Amino acid sequence: xxxxxxxxxxxxxxxxxxxxxxxxxxxxxxxxxxxxxxxxxxxxxxxxxxxxxxxxxxxxxxxxxxxxxxxxxxxxxxxxxxxxxxxxxxxxxxxxxxxxxxxxxxxxxxxxxxxxxxxxxxxxxxxxxxxxxxxxxxxxxxxxxxxxxxxxxxxxxxxxxxxxxxxxxxxxxxxxxxxxxxxxxxxxxxxxxxxxxxxxxxxxxxxxxxxxxxxxxxxxxxxxxxxxxxxxxxxxxxxxxxxxxxxxxxxxxxxxxxxxxxxxxxxxxxxxxxxxxxxxxxxxxxxxxxxxxxxxxxxxxxxxxxxxxxxxxxxxxxxxxxxxxxxxxxxxxxxxxxxxxxxxxxxxxxxxxxxxxxxxxxxxxxxxxxxxxxxxxxxxxxxxxxxxxxxxxxxxxxxxxxxxxxxxxxxxxxxxxxxxxxxxxxxxxxxxxxxxxxxxxxxxxxxxxxxxxxxxxxx
Amino acid sequence: xxxxxxxxxxxxxxxxxxxxxxxxxxxxxxxxxxxxxxxxxxxxxxxxxxxxxxxxxxxxxxxxxxxxxxxxxxxxxxxxxxxxxxxxxxxxxxxxxxxxxxxxxxxxxxxxxxxxxxxxxxxxxxxxxxxxxxxxxxxxxxxxxxxxxxxxxxxxxxxxxxxxxxxxxxxxxxxxxxxxxxxxxxxxxxxxxxxxxxxxxxxxxxxxxxxxxxxxxxxxxxxxxxxxxxxxxxxxxxx
Numbered sequence: 001x002x003x004x005x006x007x008x009x010x011x012x013x014x015x016x017x018x019x020x021x022x023x024x025x026x027x028x029x030x031x032x033x034x035x036x037x038x039x040x041x042x043x044x045x046x047x048x049x050x051x052x053x054x055x056x057x058x059x060x061x062x063x064x065x066x067x068x069x070x071x072x073x074x075x076x077x078x079x080x081x082x083x084x085x086x087x088x089x090x091x092x093x094x095x096x097x098x099x100x101x102x103x104x105x106x107x108x109x110x111x112x113x114x115x116x117x118x119x120x121x122x123x124x125x126x127x128x129x130x131x132x133x134x135x136x137x138x139x140x141x142x143x144x145x146x147x148x149x150x151x152x153x154x155x156x157x158x159x160x161x162x163x164x165x166x167x168x169x170x171x172x173x174x175x176x177x178x179x180x181x182x183x184x185x186x187x188x189x190x191x192x193x194x195x196x197x198x199x200x201x202x203x204x205x206x207x208x209x210x211x212x213x214x215x216x217x218x219x220x221x222x223x224x225x226x227x228x229x230x231x232x233x234x235x236x237x238x239x240x241x242x243x244x245x246x247x248x249x250x251x252x253x254x255x256x257x258x259x260x261x262x263x264x265x266x267x268x269x270x271x272x273x274x275x276x277x278x279x280x281x282x283x284x285x286x287x288x289x290x291x292x293x294x295x296x297x298x299x300x301x302x303x304x305x306x307x308x309x310x311x312x313x314x315x316x317x318x319x320x321x322x323x324x325x326x327x328x329x330x331x332x333x334x335x336x337x338x339x340x341x342x343x344x345x346x347x348x349x350x351x352x353x354x355x356x357x358x359x360x361x362x363x364x365x366x367x368x369x370x371x372x373x374x375x376x377x378x379x380x381x382x383x384x385x386x387x388x389x390x391x392x393x394x395x396x397x398x399x400x401x402x403x404x405x406x407x408x409x410x411x412x413x414x415x416x417x418x419x420x421x422x423x424x425x426x427x428x429x430x431x432x433x434x435x436x437x438x439x440x441x442x443x444x445x446x447x448x449x450x451x452x453x454x455x456x457x458x459x
Numbered sequence: 460x461x462x463x464x465x466x467x468x469x470x471x472x473x474x475x476x477x478x479x480x481x482x483x484x485x486x487x488x489x490x491x492x493x494x495x496x497x498x499x500x501x502x503x504x505x506x507x508x509x510x511x512x513x514x515x516x517x518x519x520x521x522x523x524x525x526x527x528x529x530x531x532x533x534x535x536x537x538x539x540x541x542x543x544x545x546x547x548x549x550x551x552x553x554x555x556x557x558x559x560x561x562x563x564x565x566x567x568x569x570x571x572x573x574x575x576x577x578x579x580x581x582x583x584x585x586x587x588x589x590x591x592x593x594x595x596x597x598x599x600x601x602x603x604x605x606x607x608x609x610x611x612x613x614x615x616x617x618x619x620x621x622x623x624x625x626x627x628x629x630x631x632x633x634x635x636x637x638x639x640x641x642x643x644x645x646x647x648x649x650x651x652x653x654x655x656x657x658x659x660x661x662x663x664x665x666x667x668x669x670x671x672x673x674x675x676x677x678x679x680x681x682x683x684x685x686x687x688x689x690x691x692x693x694x695x696x697x698x
Contacts, residue, residue, distance in 0.1 A: 139477065142477065142478070142608060146589075147477070147522045147523065148522065149522055149523070149524060205473075208473065208474075209524070209525075214524075332479075357695065363591075363592065363593070363606070363695075364478075364606045364608065364651075364652070365606075365652075366478050366479040366482070366606060366651055366652050366653055367479060368479070369479035369481055369482030369485070369653050369656065370476075370479045370481060370482075388695075389691055389695070390691070391684060391687035391688045391690070391691040392656075392657070392688045392691055392692070394684050394687070394688070395656055395684045395685060395687070395688040396482075396656070398684050399482075399485050399486065399489050399656065404681070404683075404684065407684070409684075409687065
């Protein structure tokens with residue numbers, strides 16, 4: 001047994017211990033391994049015959065990686081991936097370790113990893129990826145990540161130090177600018193003014209100033225937050241022309257979306273089992289990644305269409321006669337898109353809002369005041385507020401204009417779920433809007449009741 | 460009785476808004492509206508002149524580069540009007556970066572940036588981590604709770620009183636036990652969360668002061684959720 005194999009075995013036993021302790025801590029074995037060997041990721045990744053690709057963004061990493069996984073499966077490419085969600089160095093090392101067989105060979109050819117924005121630099125240095133997909137940067141967890149520009153600068157460092165092909169969101173000025181000077185970056189973006197926001201830039205929009213000269217961006221169309229078709233009013237720096245784009249977008253409520261996908265290889269109609277314009281962006285990112293990997297267009301279209309909703313991202317759960325849809329919210333931009341998508345469904349809605357302040361959620365819950373609950377407030381029939389900071393969510397909704405008679409406060413998640421289900425009309429639908437750890441907790445509660453699968457049990 | 464009106468000027472709302480500063484303006488607006496008080500909000504952005512015609516001037520926090528732009532504009536274009544407004548008794552409230560701008564100066568890296576000097580404070584950089592976390596402070600009038608997240612360390616001048624004393628958290632510099640600064644109707648604090656939603660009493664105090672009445676004379680509102688949110692934030696701060 002080699003020294004590395006011995007270390008791998010130690011790390012694996014940590015995984016067993018962690019599972020016995022009943023925690024879904026998918027990063028534990030990898031973190032143990034990294035303590036024993038700081039270059040374990042590079043050592044393990046060397047066994048990936050087709051190399052690896054990484055995906056990072058504030059919003060949509062997990063969904064983009066899952067969509068890419070669905071395309072790659074159709075293309076007959078086996079992957080080693082972290083679709084279960086742990087996306088810092090420990091999670092990626094865990095994914096590689098889990099894929100390593102007794103003889104040391106890996107069970108997949110291509111590594112597909114979603115990487116936390118902050119961890120991109122060290123992880124990319126270890127993986128030496130073939131393709132780096134960078135989609136968007138929104139303000140998120142300022143207590144953990146710091147300011148947006150700090151992340152932008154870290155990413156610029158990653159791009160400068162890597163020989164990877166870049167796949168970049170054309171519609172996010174901060175991200176698109178990373179492609180200036182790069183070798184043939186592949187841009188993706190939306191090309192359909194009919195789905196642009198009628199109200200222009202979102203409140204508290206990020207990245208409003210030109211990366212090159214500091215001038216103000218002028219937008220012809222805004223699609224999501226500060227993503228759109230822009231041009232600097234001072235130096236004329238424009239949004240690059242996307243090589244992979246979405247046209248004729250049709251948003252079908254909180255259930256699905258359709259669009260015409262155009263790539264350099266031609267065009268096809270994509271039907272997504274995921275709702276909202278934000279998921280069109282995720283599909284474009286996955287399609288652009290697959291294009292960069294030279295996967296045929298027909299396979300891309302099929303793969304996107306076949307991908308189900310997952311891990312609390314528009315996931316549907318049946319509770320008796322009622323249907324529960326889980327829509328993760330974790331920052332203003334993401335929450336706004338979820339609310340905008342919900343607003344596509346007619347009538348008034350029953351909600352279960354769960355606001356937690358664990359480290360993975362961000363300890364600072366201020367962000368709920370930056371999310372645009374105002375537009376959605378008249379559509380709330382009843383909302384139950386839960387989580388470690390439940391009263392603050394209730395207060396936010398009150399000031400957004402939801403009458404207090406429609407707001408219930410129950411910090412305990414299991415009890416809140418029961419109350420919210422009971423309050424929803426029979427045969428009706430309940431929308432759960434949890435933050436990240438609240439989403440895990442909610443799935444755990446549902447799992448204990450046999451209504452959803454614990455994500456770490458997925459294989 | 461003539462209709463009451465509260466006129467609020469938001470300084471650089473599209474740039475200095477990083478910690479959900481909109482929540483502070485929304486609290487002022489709704490709590491005025493629910494009491495039948497006319498609420499008027501005017502933004503004053505880069506290069507726009509500032510008029511001395513408002514009851515409350517609010518400035519929030521921003522990213523370093525945005526704050527630098529605003530600091531230059533504030534000193535070059537708006538300082539005389541802001542000083543005149545403060546001198547006649549208008550309220551000036553600065554939160555986080557806005558608090559730093561109300562002082563004499565602050566530092567970004569090696570760079571020294573001038574503020575308007577309405578508060579006798581200077582903000583410097585020191586070695587050590589950002590000061591981040593839930594915070595609770597005590598004032599004569601009550602307790603303020605929220606969240607702080609700042610790299611700068613703010614030092615009070617010899618005769619400059621703080622806004623409050625730290626019960627839990629870091630405050631101005633992590634060791635003095637002081638948080639914020641106050642000179643009559645000019646207030647600066649690092650507390651966001653945002654500040655006013657978690658501390659409805661301060662919101663009412665500001666409204667009353669803007670109307671030149673005692674807070675007790677304002678119409679009583681049902682504050683069950685406001686009180687619960689304050690208690691929740693206080694609990695998070697470990698008090």
